[in-house]
Amino acid sequence: MQQSNLLVSACLMGLKVRYNGSEKTALQGLLARWQQENRLIIHCPELAAGLPVPRKAAEIVAGAGADVLREQARIIENDGRDVTAHYQLAAWLALRAAQENGCRAALLTDGSPTCGSQFIYNGTFSGTRREGMGVAAALLEAHGIRVFSDRQLPALLAWLEETERENDSL
Numbered sequence: 001m002q003q004s005n006l007l008v009s010a011c012l013m014g015l016k017v018r019y020n021g022s023e024k025t026a027l028q029g030l031l032a033r034w035q036q037e038n039r040l041i042i043h044c045p046e047l048a049a050g051l052p053v054p055r056k057a058a059e060i061v062a063g064a065g066a067d068v069l070r071e072q073a074r075i076i077e078n079d080g081r082d083v084t085a086h087y088q089l090a091a092w093l094a095l096r097a098a099q100e101n102g103c104r105a106a107l108l109t110d111g112s113p114t115c116g117s118q119f120i121y122n123g124t125f126s127g128t129r130r131e132g133m134g135v136a137a138a139l140l141e142a143h144g145i146r147v148f149s150d151r152q153l154p155a156l157l158a159w160l161e162e163t164e165r166e167n168d169s170l
């Protein structure tokens with residue numbers, strides 16, 4: 001069987017890399033199995049781009065990830081500092097990590113201005129969600145890499161099965 005690699009948010013693997021130093025440990029059993037199978041590329045785009053831990057919370061203002069990549073929206077920290085360039089770099093580094101490691105899909109933490117895929121926060125720092133993708137998720141999708149959130153495990157499993165069936169029949 002030809003196996004598909006997955007780019008995975010480092011914080012989903014229990015690494016304390018989130019802005020507030022916490023981790024996300026959902027999906028542990030499945031992730032442990034995939035890790036044993038050597039199919040996970042564990043990556044934190046924000047850390048790769050040089051952002052520190054802990055760091056200030058950041059949100060996309062007046063747009064979503066694709067708008068940030070087009071310079072039509074900004075990413076601001078909760079003290080007003082514009083960190084758009086750091087997050088744009090984070091997105092490109094995630095894409096490079098995925099491409100260099102043959103990932104055709106990514107499993108990313110939802111809600112983040114970088115990794116979010118089903119929702120992000122609306123830029124008011126009030127805890128208000130809006131639909132949309134973060135910068136890395138948007139860039140990966142734009143380059144043909146399917147993005148699944150940590151709440152879309154059944155869809156990811158179905159995608160993996162289908163992709164590997166197709167690969168085997170080639």
Ligand code: SF4
Binds near residue numbers: 009011045046
């Ligand atoms: S950038 Fe992505 S991997 Fe890094 S802490 Fe944020 S959600 Fe997790």
